[in-house]
Amino acid sequence: MLYSETELRPAILKALKVLVESNQLSTYDTQTPMIKDISFEERASNIAFLKTQAESWLAVLFNVFGSVNRDSKSMVSDVIDLWASIADQSVSKSKFASRYLMFIYHYR
Numbered sequence: 484m485l486y487s488e489t490e491l492r493p494a495i496l497k498a499l500k501v502l503v504e505s506n507q508l509s510t511y512d513t514q515t516p517m518i519k520d521i522s523f524e525e526r527a528s529n530i531a532f533l534k535t536q537a538e539s540w541l542a543v544l545f546n547v548f549g550s551v552n553r554d555s556k557s558m559v560s561d562v563i564d565l566w567a568s569i570a571d572q573s574v575s576k577s578k579f580a581s582r583y584l585m586f587i588y589h590y591r
Contacts (some may be wrong), residue, residue, distance in 0.1 A: 485547050492547070492555075496562050499540065505564045506530050530569060537570035 485495055501576040506521075521529075544566060548559040 485543060486550070492551075493558065496558055499544075500562050500565055503530075503533060503569060506533065507565070507569060534569050534571060537566050540566050541570060 484491055506526045527544045541563065544559060548556060549565060551559060
């Protein structure tokens, strides 16, 4: 849908961003969770699961990033940063290192 339904892209990107942020931020702050009905342990489990999906999402997000116009790159880059932050080091360093470095150099 990120490729073909461009009018839905902002909503999907926002959802992907919130999905990571709502779990990631609260794993570091047990006193004031973003979502009060989910325990610290559940958030940590959610991040562990999202890590298993990070490689696939990064591949999609980099492809989308390469296909959008300059005005839309910021939105995609924010989501790339979040998913890269939870990806295993081996994934983010090996498969996406050159793309990520190019991304940072040219668009940041």
